[in-house]
Amino acid sequence: MQLKGSHRFPASAHTIFNMLMDADTLAKITPGVSTLEATGEDTYKAIANVKLGPVSGSFSGDLEVADKVAPQSFLLKIKQNSKIGNVSANVQIGLQEVGPEETELSFDGKANLSGLLARTGQRVLSGVANTLTKQFFQALEDELSQTRQHPA
Amino acid sequence: MSTRITVTVNGQAVTRDVEGRTLLVHFLRDTLSLTGTHVGCDTSNCGACTILMDGQAVKSCSMLAAQADGAEITTVEGLSQNGEMHPIQEGFREEHGLQCGFCTPGMMMAAVDLLKNNSNPSEQEIREALEGNFCRCTGYHNIVKSIQYAAKKINEPEKEVA
Amino acid sequence: MTNYIGKAVKRVEDKRFLTGKGRYTDDIVLPGMLHAYIVRSPYAHAKIISIDTSAAEAMEGVVKVYTGKDIADSGVGGVPCGWQINFKNGDPMKEPPHPLLVADKARYMGDGVAVVIADTREIARDAGDAIEIEWEELPAVAHAKKATEAGQPLVHDDAPNNLCFDWELGNPKEEVDKALSHAHHVTTLEFTNQRVIPNAMEPRSAIGHFDESTDKYTLYTTSQNPHLTRLLLCAFVLGIPEHRVRVVAPDVGGGFGSKIFHYAEEALMIWCSQRLKVPIKWTSDRSEAFMTDAHxxxxxxxxxxxxxxxxxxxxxxxxxxxxxxxxxxxxxxxxxxxxxxxxxxxxxxxxxxxxxxxxxxxxxxxxxxxxxxxxxxxxxxxxxxxxxxxxxxxxxxxxxxxxxxxPPFDGVNExxxxxxxxxxxxxxxxxxxxxxxxxxxxxxxxxxxxxxxxxxxxxxxxxxxxxxxxxxxAPSAVVGALGARAGLYEVGQVRVQPTGKVSVYTGAHSHGQGHETTFAQVVADRLGIPLDDVEIVHGDSESVAFGMGTYGSRSLAVGGSAIVKSLDKIIDKGAKIAAHKLEAAEEDLEFADGKWTVKGTDKSIAFGDIALTAYVPHDYPEGLEPGMDFSSFYDPAxxxxxxxxxxxxxxxxxxxxxxxxxxxxxxxxxxxxxxxxxxxxxxxxxxxxxxxxxxxxxxxxxxxxxxxxxxxxxxxxxxxxxxxxxxxxxxxxxxxxxxxxxxxxxxxxxxxxxxxxxxxxxxxxxxxxxxxxxxxxxxxxxxxxxxxx
Structure with missing residues (x-):
C-alpha cells in the first residue's frame, strides 16, 4: 500500500521537527494511539486501538526514527505484529520551509501488509489510512496552535 | 461470562446459558443442534445463516445469541407446518432451486421475508432481494423461478401452480 | 418403454435439504469430540526461527498443540501428487515434499504451522493466537512467468527457476513455425487467464476418529471422492492399513473441483486422533478457505x-x-x-x-x-x-x-x-x-x-x-500412459433385495449434482420398476466397494455406465431364473416393463417374483448361484x-x-x-x-x-x-x-x-x-x- 501526501503547517520546520521527535506530543496527536513509550534512543513502542473497516483491534507496534537530518527529514520505520496480521512500513518524512513560519510536510512510503490484514479489507485500507493521516495533521495543527497560545 | 437467555425457536421456548461472545448461529447449531442453518463465511456476506427473527430475515452470524433474548426465531427446521411444506420449500423443489443445498435454508428465509413484504415481486425485485445471499450452484436462475412459484402459490393457494 | 429417462423428475434428495436435515460434515457431532484450529503462516515465504507453544498449552481447555516438528518426527509422509508429468528431456517433474504442517519454512500465506486441539472451537482459536512464532520473512514470487526469471526467490531449493516441468504437445514445432511463416495473416495475443477461487459455499471440514477398541479409523470429510482420499491417506501419507479406514463424504455443499483433492487437514485430523484417541473436528472458516482451498x-x-x-x-x-x-x-x-x-x-x-x-x-x-x-x-x-x-x-x-x-460426424457411421x-x-x-x-x-x-x-x-x-x-x-490405460497414478474407471454395484427393491452403490459422489435422482431414473427404467423402489448410496467407503469420485463431468458417463453394466448382469441372471420358472428357453424370453415374457405369448413373470426366487431358491435352475447382487467396474473406451x-x-x-x-x-x-x-x-x-x-x-x-x-x-x-x-x-x-x-x-x-x-x-x-x-x-x-x- 502506497502512503504519500503532504500538508502545510503554519510553523517553522524546527518547531514541527521537534514536535515530531517528542514522544508525548506524538502519542497525543496520533489517532488511536493510547501509549507511546521510548524503548531506546529513537525507538518507541506504541499501543494503538484502531478500527480499519472490517478489522478492528488493539495493535502494538515498534517505531524507529532513522536517518535523522534535523530539521529537514527522517525515516519512520514502523513494524507491527498482531494476530490479525502484520504491517511493516518505511515512510520518508520531509520538512521544507515554504515561507516564514510555514512548512510543508511531505511523506512518501510504503506499507506491506500480511495475514488477515492483507486478505480482508485491503481495499478499504488506503481510505482508512488517508482518514487517519488527515486526523493526524489536524491534531498536529491543533497542537501547534495550543502551543502558540500557551508556550511551554 | 455467561448470560441466561430465553428465545422462542420454531414455536418452542428455550432457556439456556450462553457465553457472551457466542454468535446466534453457533447457539442454534451447537446448543440447539439446529444444523439446518449454515455458516458459509466469516464476514456476514454470504447469507447461508439467514433466519427469521421476529418475522424479519436476519443473518444469524452477525449478532450475538445474547441479543436474541426474548426474540421469536424461525429456522429452516420450522418452515413446514404439520408435515406440509411451506410454499417456498415447494417452490424450491418444483423449480429445482437447489443443488448442493448449503445456501438453501438462508435463501428460503430471505425469500420468505421478501414475499411477506411484497407478495408479487418482479424478477428484478427478487434478484435485488437476494443481494445478501450467495449461491454457487444454480446461477440463481431457478432460485428466481422458485420464488415466483411460491409467490403464485401464496397468492392463489387453491389453484394448482402450473 | 421409459417412464423416467428424459423426464424432469423432481429430486429425491431435496426433502432433507429443504427441511434443514441435510447432514454436512460440520453438522456431525461425535461423543467426546475435540476441536482443532490450525495456525497458518501470515507470510508467503518465511523461515520459522522459533515457535513457543507454552502459553497456548497452558490455557484452560487446551488438550494439545502439535507443530510441524512433531509431524516430521513422527515420520509420516506428505500430501502426495496423483499425476506425473515428465520434462521434455524425459526427467520426471520436480515433486517436492508437501508436509502436513511445515517445520522449517512456510511457502505460501496459509501454509499450516501448528495445530491446537481443544475442548471448543473458540478455545482452540484463542490458543492458536497465543502461539508465539518468530519468523524471518523472505522474498516471495507470485507470478508464474516472473518466477522462472533469473534471480527470483526459489519456492523449493531443488526446483531451479521454479520449474516443476516443461512440456509440449502437438505437431513438431518446426511444422507450426513454417505454417505461420507462410500464413496470410497471423493474430497474436498475450494475456492472462487469471486465478480464480472456487468458493463452494460449504467450507471444507474434516473429522478424524481413531477408535482404539476396534483399531479402526473414520474420516468424515468434505470430499468429491472419498475412496481416492482413503487410498492416498493410507498408502502415501499415514501408512495405515486401508481396510481399517473408513472415509465418509456425507452431504457436501458444492465442490467445483476444490474438494477432489486430498488435503493435509484430512490426514492431520486422523494423525491427531491417532494420538489423542478421540474424534477431532476441523472446519475451515471462509478466510481459511480463500487461502487453502486449491485455486x-x-x-x-x-x-x-x-x-x-x-x-x-x-x-x-x-x-x-x-x-x-x-x-x-x-x-x-x-x-x-x-x-x-x-x-x-x-x-x-x-x-x-x-x-x-x-x-x-x-x-x-x-x-x-x-x-x-x-x-x-x-x-x-x-x-x-x-x-x-x-x-x-x-x-x-x-x-x-x-x-x-x-464437419459433422456421428462416430458410428463416420x-x-x-x-x-x-x-x-x-x-x-x-x-x-x-x-x-x-x-x-x-x-x-x-x-x-x-x-x-x-x-x-x-x-x-x-x-x-x-x-x-x-x-x-477416462480410459485408465490412456491416462496411465499420460502420467496418472490411478485408474479412472468407476464402480457400480446393484443389489436387488429379496422383495425386489433395489439398492445401488456408486463410486461417484453427489455434492449437488442430484445423482440420487438421475441414477435412480436409469435403474428404475432399465428394471421397469417404480423410482421409489430404488435407493442410491454414495459417499461412504464402508458401503460402496470402491470408486473414483465425481469430477470432470464423469459421474453419469462413467459411473452411470458402471451401474448399467451391473443392471445388464441382473437382467441376464433374471432371465435364467425366469426361463426356469416359465419353463421356456432363455432365448425365447424378452425383458420389458419389469417382466420377462415368453415371446409371442402372455406368459410372463415379474421382476419382484424373480428377485424373491433368487433369495428363496427352492424352485431354481440347477447350478445357478442364489442371490442378485452384481458389482461392475466400467472403464470407458x-x-x-x-x-x-x-x-x-x-x-x-x-x-x-x-x-x-x-x-x-x-x-x-x-x-x-x-x-x-x-x-x-x-x-x-x-x-x-x-x-x-x-x-x-x-x-x-x-x-x-x-x-x-x-x-x-x-x-x-x-x-x-x-x-x-x-x-x-x-x-x-x-x-x-x-x-x-x-x-x-x-x-x-x-x-x-x-x-x-x-x-x-x-x-x-x-x-x-x-x-x-x-x-x-x-x-x-x-x-x-x-x-x-
Missing part, C-alpha cells in the same frame, strides 16, 4: 494463430506459463497439460498446432482443477483468438468460426475426428449448435439494433464462443466430448465502465439427457461461474505474495442481480461409446461462457478502437480506463 486457472499465455486468405486457420502456436502454486495438489500437473493442451484443436480443423508449456512453482496457494479444469483456459484462448482475428481480417466472427468448423493434439473426438455436429444459438439471439437484427444504439451513445456488444471439452475421464455455442449480449455504461449482461444464450450438446431439469441446472450454475470469471472474480496477490482479496468483502462473486435469466437450449448427439449415450454436463456452462462475455464487452467497446486486450475480470475500472485512454 484454479492462472495461466500466462502468448498465442499466435495463422490464417490463409479465405480465413482458414493454418497453424496455432502457444507458449504458456501455468502457475501451480507452492506445492503440487493432487491433480495439479494434469490440468494445464492433458486437460488443456489436448483441447487446443477446439471445434476447428487447424492442421498444425504446437504448445509449449511450463508448470511453475510460486509462493501462492496450490492451483488445481476448478470447474472445467484446463478446458476453460483452452477455450478462452481459442475463442479470444477467433474474435480478434475476425476483427483484424474484417470478417464476421460467427462466419469465421463456421468456416473453420470440423469415424471419430482425430485431432492434432492427441484426442479423438467421439461425435458432433458443431454447426448445429451455433446455428441454433444465432437464431435464438436474432443475430441479423442485433447488428442493426447495435448500430442504432451506437448512434444514441449506447454501447451494445455481442460475443460468441464455441467450445468442446473432454469429459468422462474414450473421453466424451460435449460441445456448444454460447452468446453473450452486453451493454457497457460509458460513464461508469459497468458491464450489464443483458442476455446469455447457451446451446449445448451433452449427448443424451436423463433428467433435463438437472442438466439445465448444471448449465446455469456453470454459466454463472464462467461469467463470474469474465466480469467479477480474480485472486489478487501483491508483490510479497500476499493474497489481498481473501474475503467476500474483497473477492467479488456473482450475486443474483448481476446475472440475467439464461436462455438455454440443446442439440442431442449421443455419445457412441457408452451405453447411455451421455457426455456430461457439469462443466459445459463454465467453459463456454467466459470468452463469450469478454468478446461481447470488446465488441461493445469497438467504437473506442481499443487495441490492447483487456485483462479479466472486466471490472468497471478496467473498462472505464480502456475507454478513456
Amino acid at each position: 484454479g486457472r492462472d495461466h500466462v499465455t502468448k498465442a499466435e494463430m495463422g490464417f490463409d486468405k479465405e480465413g482458414h486457420i493454418v497453424g496455432l502456436r502457444i507458449n504458456t506459463h501455468a502457475n501451480l502454486g507452492a506445492y503440487l495438489s493432487t491433480f495439479a500437473p494434469a490440468v494445464p497439460t492433458w486437460l488443456h493442451g489436448t483441447l487446443l484443436q477446439g471445434l476447428y480443423t487447424t492442421p498444425k498446432i504446437h504448445i509449449d508449456l511450463c508448470g511453475v512453482f510460486t509462493h501462492t496457494t496450490p492451483v488445481d482443477a476448478y470447474r472445467g479444469a484446463g478446458r476453460p483456459e483452452a477455450t478462452y484462448l481459442l475463442e479470444r483468438m477467433m474474435d480478434v482475428a475476425a476483427l483484424e481480417m474484417e470478417m464476421d466472427p460467427a462466419e469465421l468460426r463456421v468456416k473453420n468448423f470440423i 469415424p471419430g475426428y482425430q485431432t492434432q493434439v492427441a484426442l479423438q473426438y467421439d461425435s458432433g455436429d458443431y454447426h448445429a449448435v451455433l446455428k441454433r444459438a444465432l437464431e435464438m439471439v436474432g443475430y441479423d437484427d442485433f447488428r442493426k439494433e447495435q448500430a442504432e444504439a451506437r448512434k444514441q451513445g449506447k454501447l451494445l456488444g455481442i460475443g460468441f464462443s464455441t467450445y468442446i471439452e473432454a469429459c468422462g475421464i 474414450n473421453f466424451t466430448y460435449p460441445y456448444g455455442a454460447h452468446i453473450a449480449v452486453v451493454e457497457v455504461d460509458q460513464d461508469t465502465g459497468q458491464t450489464k449482461l443483458k442476455r446469455f444464450i447457451a446451446v449445448d450438446d451433452v449427448g443424451n439427457v436423463i433428467n433435463p431439469m438437472i442438466v439445465d441446472g448444471q448449465i446455469h450454475g456453470g454459466l454463472a461461474q464462467g461469467i463470474g470469471q469474465a466480469l467479477f472474480e480474480g485472486a489478487m496477490y501483491d508483490e510479497n505474495g500476499q493474497l489481498i482479496n481473501g474475503s467476500y468483502m474483497d473477492y467479488t462473486m456473482p450475486r443474483a442481480d448481476d446475472l440475467p435469466s439464461f436462455e438455454i437450449d440443446r442439440t442431442v448427439t449421443p455419445c457412441p461409446h457408452n451405453p447411455l449415450g451421455v457426455k456430461g454436463a457439469g462443466e459445459a456452462g463454465c467453459i463456454g461462457s467466459t470468452p463469450a462475455v469478454v468478446n461481447a464487452v470488446m465488441d461493445a467497446l469497438r467504437p473506442f478502437g481499443i487495441k490492447k486486450d483487456l485483462e479479466m475480470p472486466l471490472t468497471p475500472e478496467r473498462v472505464w480506463r480502456a475507454m478513456h485512454s
